[in-house]
Amino acid sequence: MRFDDRLDAARHLAQALRAYRGQHPLILAIPRGAVPMGRELADLLQGDLDVVLVRKLHAPGDAEFAIGALSETGQVVLMPWAEKAGADTHWIAQQRELESAKIRARRVRYTPLRPSLPVAGRTVIVVDDGLATGATMLAALDALRLQRPARLVCAVPVASPDACTRVRAHCDELVCLSAPAQFASVGQFYRDFTQVEDAEVERVLAAS
Secondary structure (H helix, E strand, O other), X not given: OOEOOHHHHHHHHHHHOHHHOOOOOEEEEOOOOHHHHHHHHHHHHOOEEEEOOEEEEEEOOEEXXXXXXXXXXXXXXXXXXXXXXXXXXXXXXXXXXXXHHHHHXXXXXXXXXXXXXOOOOOEEEEEOOOEOXXXXXXXXXXXXXXXXXXXXXXEEEEEOHHHHHHHHOOOOEEEEEEOOOOOOOHHHHEOOOOOOOHHHHHHHHHOO
């Protein structure tokens, strides 16, 4: 299954999530790529849009390989292969400090005039443009669970089968449109996977 772009993927997701239309769900997008998707989902499902801020912790010498992730609450989720990838306690502490600063900067930049929308008691749908390891989604879901949503849903257009397995136990419902065995990267399932810039995220959130 391939999507034209992120908005096309969001429309397909909205179809799969149509049971939540009219329930005023809270759509929480993981920046940056999922924010335009979140706007589309919020409009189609008649919900609210906000962001959930998480950052990947990468392996030593490989900025693309996630060994874990950090949430805005400071919680760290480590993947089973973190130690084998060379991420010792010192490395993880350094990564946590660095990525915490980036999360704080993003919060100031993205929602400077308002606090995060409340999660407690709401149906919360966390959306990303895809899951490779699932690390950032796990960090998001675990942090949000502590805020006591009525229902916690993970919604992604595509994911690796392993990521689906990891994430499923951390949410009430997993909606994944495609989990192909031949998964190499999220971008391979989009015809247009142009990077979303901070300015676009700010524009989308300001209009929410």
